[in-house]
Amino acid sequence: MTGVISAFEYDLLGDENAKISGVVPLPSEVFKYLEAMALSEYGCQFLKVTARNNQRLLQVQNYAGMLFTPLGHQLEILPKVGRNLTKEKARETLVTMLSYLSGFRHIQTQESSVQTYSRPLLEIFISQFLQSLSLLLKKGLRSDYREHSDNLTFMKGRLNVSAQLRHNVIHRDKFFVSYEEYSPDNAANRLLHSALNKLSKMQLAAENQQWIQELRFVFDDIPVSRDIDADISQLRFGRNMVHYETPVEWAKLILTGMSPMALQGEAKSLSLLFPMEVVFESFVAQTIADELPPGLTVKSQFSGLSLVRHQEKDLFSLRPDLVIQKGVPAKNNLVMDTKWKLINGNMRNQYGLSQSDLYQMFAYGQKYLAGEDQGAMYLIYPEQDNFTAPIRHHFEFSNTLKLWVVPYRITANQGQRFSLQQ
Template sequence: MHTTVFEYGYLTCDKAACGDIHAKLISKAAFDYLKEVSLSADESDTNKYLSLTKRYGYELIQVKNYVGVLFSPTGEHIEVLPKTGRKSIDAEQAVLESREMLLMMLQHLGSFRYVASNQADLANKKMPLLEVFISQFLQSVNRLVKRGLKSDYVSQEDNLYFHKGKLKVSQQIRLNVVNKHKFYVEYDEYLIDRPANRLIKTALLKLVNYTRLATNQKLLRELQFAFSDVPSCLSVKQDINYLKLDRGMMDYHAPIAWAKLILDGFSPLSMKGKDNALSLLFPMESVFESYVASVLRNQLVDDVELTTQAASKYLVTHNKQRQFQLKPDLIITKPDRSMIVLDTKWKLLDLDKSHNDISQADLYQMFAYGHKYLEGKGEIFLIYPSHDTFDKPIEYSFDFSDSLKLWVIPFEVSTEKTHKLKINDSHALRKLMKN
């Protein structure tokens, strides 16, 4: 069973809530499992991705700002997608567009850089995220198989009727005192049994329990046959430690990156619960930050430096100890060593609200960045995703002082490679952009 919900949406096992609150229906078993996960989370954990709530008498589970796939022990998976902010499209189109947008943004996030760049066909097929990731792993393995699996010299020990390699004297004396026609030896054999192949084989076996798409199931069976002579990992951790991808193994990079994610529970974020079901969840704040940084790095002029997650400044010093580290998302350093501080926020601004819907906490945070990194002089930028009602910079700056100004600007998230910061000619950033 597959259910799709947008971030901050609701899940329920009560059909009545689907009409009254537009919650998405899941089975009671899945609801009870996710409820346990939510209640077992540490209350001090600011990154809780599920919360139990009640509205109009209905008990609900609200998903937070994490997107991806939630699994339950019942076999159900719940797809959580980011909101796009487009109000002019119908529900089905919104799902397709959001899924495609997320896949594009994930290309800029760590190991998921192997997500294929053209997702249009996948989106048109209405393929759920889980099947998209499985498909891309299988396709990368299929390309590897067509080009040929790599073998390697593997150390073997055996009691043979002929001598080869190195004689193991202690074992020879212990085992062959009577059988003097045999030799206990250690030798190297050129085999397909190597860590890289074992990891891929083990990941293929794991996917049997997850894919429901006929095309994925068919290709999975074919690839399992291709790896029939490769044993599974006895220890995944040990094989990862022994893994070596030399210059002649470029074709292995994508399959191994996917295999590691699959074997690590399929996720950068593990689910908590007694059944230990898998998850595939991404904090949208981190996804958006990585995406903006990657795009911006390619659009800045060559003589400036872009730093992510700078951490050289602290808010206070207490008893000669620095405390409360300040970590702006992005810092641009110009040739004269002056800086511009930028921070990303994954939030759809509502400009009709008072104070333009910018949180007071965010302003305090930017004030601290401006004084500690810029010594109270310069320009700092808050970056939010562009959407229907926020598609150009807020006209006037927020002035902390005559010398320290905050600008609020949108970033165009686009699957057509037109993604960019939307800035005015008056912004200091304008002179640092290539176009």
């Protein structure tokens, strides 16, 4: 396997020949490839061109995932949750959050599936696809009856009279027939074979390469997809196709570039890159109901109120990430916003909080809680080594409008990720 280059969010990347301290070195051809991507007319959301000591560098933005370059190198970008975070813990954190993200819930987080986070992300994801495909094969490939028409030397199925008269007036020893054949040549199996075929051309870990070759043998009699989009549109998962869902979801990712974020331009690479604000926001929204006391209802991306009215029109929509309601009829009880950012417990620099975030929470409180004392607000940040417990004292906007700043424990067990403050 060609080299895997690991970096964290906001790390600097540079040409290995520059030898600048604190910069992740890249092979010259890889740096040039990524630089061209960042400078292209389409731009590049996850990389920004910068400089230090008169040397051009690339800075990773707030994205995490992996990019497989056409040069054979893998660039792995890991979420930065803490100053002293290990690669293993960063991978576990990302995989845990992705397993709750819409479109990626087939990702497994159990130790028996992922086995270890010491491997690069791409190898972890490919192993999960291969594992799910192996489980499918133990249950057997699905076959369907398919309609065929052919000119045969023997009678089979039903005679197509019009075609027989058109083709076999002279050749009376032949029969133009239509018949059904029970075959594994269907859209789902073609997509699975195509995904294996694509992976077989990549430079991967020896274990995964061998596994791919073993699985490809099973698909020898099934053609690869000639029209991936058309085959995807044909997919239907009935009761007898449930075991296909996970491997087919992986296959769709592999065949469509594996990316929820479009990499535009001519240089299209296999990628799986995620904006971390979206991933964290989705993870909290999907899991926080399990962390709250009974009787509370979670509403995500709640809308309906605006900051001001002007000429009988509402302007500047206010959309908190989470509104927690209570009672019948439902009444807003808590307002929460998630922030993918590192903060700390140091009062001297105001804990690393952003003034604009507090202005935003003040507006939410005025509009959604009306400053009432039965409500409270929360700013939720990822837990990290400098932020393991809520900031001890709340922030007072007024005697009745208060804000708590709390950590969210991403890899903790259900019920232990978050707790309300009194």
